[in-house]
Amino acid sequence: MSEGKKEPGMIMKFIQDYRFKMLIPExxxxxxxxxxxxxxxxxxxxxxxDVQSAIGPLVYLCQPLELILPGIPSGFLALLTAFTLHGIYxxxxxxEGKIPVLxxxxxxxxxxxxxxxxxxxxxxxxxxxxxxATEYFSRNPLWExxxxxxxxxxxxxxxxxxxxxxxxxxxVFFLSQGIxxxxxxxxxxxxxxxxxxxxxxxxxxxxxxxxxxxxIVAMAALSIPAFAFYSYIRPYYTYVTAVHTLTFAVLVLVTxxxxxxxxxxxxxxxxxxxxxxxxxxFPPLLEW
Numbered sequence: 001m002s003e004g005k006k007e008p009g010m011i012m013k014f015i016q017d018y019r020f021k022m023l024i025p026e027x028x029x030x031x032x033x034x035x036x037x038x039x040x041x042x043x044x045x046x047x048x049x050d051v052q053s054a055i056g057p058l059v060y061l062c063q064p065l066e067l068i069l070p071g072i073p074s075g076f077l078a079l080l081t082a083f084t085l086h087g088i089y090x091x092x093x094x095x096e097g098k099i100p101v102l103x104x105x106x107x108x109x110x111x112x113x114x115x116x117x118x119x120x121x122x123x124x125x126x127x128x129x130x131x132x133a134t135e136y137f138s139r140n141p142l143w144e145x146x147x148x149x150x151x152x153x154x155x156x157x158x159x160x161x162x163x164x165x166x167x168x169x170x171x172v173f174f175l176s177q178g179i180x181x182x183x184x185x186x187x188x189x190x191x192x193x194x195x196x197x198x199x200x201x202x203x204x205x206x207x208x209x210x211x212x213x214x215x216i217v218a219m220a221a222l223s224i225p226a227f228a229f230y231s232y233i234r235p236y237y238t239y240v241t242a243v244h245t246l247t248f249a250v251l252v253l254v255t256x257x258x259x260x261x262x263x264x265x266x267x268x269x270x271x272x273x274x275x276x277x278x279x280x281x282f283p284p285l286l287e288w
Contacts, residue, residue: 017089017090017093017103018086018087018089018090018106018109019086019089020083020086023082023083023086077116077117080116081113081116081117081120081121084109084110084112084113084116085109085110085113085121085124086109087105087106087107087108087109087110087113088106088110088124088125088128089106090102090103090105090106091106091110092128092132094106095132096135110125123153124153124154126150126153127150127151127152127153127154128150128154129150130146130147130149130150130153131147131148131150131151131154132147132150133146133147133150134146134147139189139190139191140191140192141191141192141195141196144181144184144190144191144192144196145177145199147180148176148177148180148181148199149173149176149177150176151176151179151180152172152173152175152176167210167272167273167274168210170206170210171203171206171207171209171210171211174199174202174203174206175203177199177200177202177203178199178200178201178202178203178204179200179203181196181197181199181200182196182200182240182243182244184196185197185200185240186234186236186237186240201247204247204248204251207219207251208251208254208255208258208262208263208264209263209264209265210263210265210273211262211263212262212263213255213256213259213262216251216252216255216262217252217255219248220248220249220251220252223244223248224244224245224248224249227241227244227245228241228245
């Protein structure tokens with residue numbers, strides 16, 4: 001006699017329905033925005049100076065809770081919004097007909113998100129509906145690019161509206177096209193794989209124009225194992241992640257060769273990319 005499928009408990013069902021597993025990349029963005037602001041290491045209204053000196057290096061872990069924007073604790077609000085905006089996932093299931101009734105908790109969470117950061121969440125909601133556009137209009141190369149563009153507003157909104165790093169718009173645009181594209185290829189959801197692959201390869205090709213060698217190597221160091229883990233939980237992604245790993249391996253080799261000239265945009269338009277590296281936590285190895 002075979003056992004019936006075990007249903008998840010109330011807590012696990014809540015986590016699954018609201019896709020809280022997606023908090024990992026979202027929180028990385030919130031913390032990453034903080035470290036892009038040089039003044040972040042010396043300003044934090046949540047930690048008094050004597051507290052900062054008492055906890056020592058741990059202050060670096062607390063800093064993302066406060067991003068200074070004219071006195072507004074926007075980092076803390078972005079952190080809260082990363083949780084409350086997950087009400088959008090039951091909304092997604094409702095629009096796709098997967099659930100018959102939209103949960104009241106989802107509506108409440110979305111409303112709270114608008115109260116916290118209305119401009120940021122408005123763009124994220126806009127991005128969400130842009131990603132849904134192909135389901136209502138047509139799945140073709142043009143609407144698929146529009147759909148991927150929606151991911152830019154949804155996932156990178158914090159970078160632009162909280163971090164104020166507007167120069168990142170171009171590389172993040174191609175990031176949204178590339179990563180969403182490789183996702184479509186893995187799921188066989190694209191109408192034209194050649195065009196989708198083209199936009200994927202534009203993403204790593206544009207990185208040397210905007211980032212320093214250390215930043216590019218760091219991206220590769222994070223990106224390769226992240227995609228490897230994804231292929232572990234979804235084996236049909238393996239051939240896609242193999243291409244992704246090879247692409248970033250080649251990118252790292254090219255970066256090493258042209259390192260003195262990076263980022264290339266500053267070679268052509270001095271000052272195009274503003275300083276955004278935080279103060280070093282540890283001194284360079286050669287200075288020890």
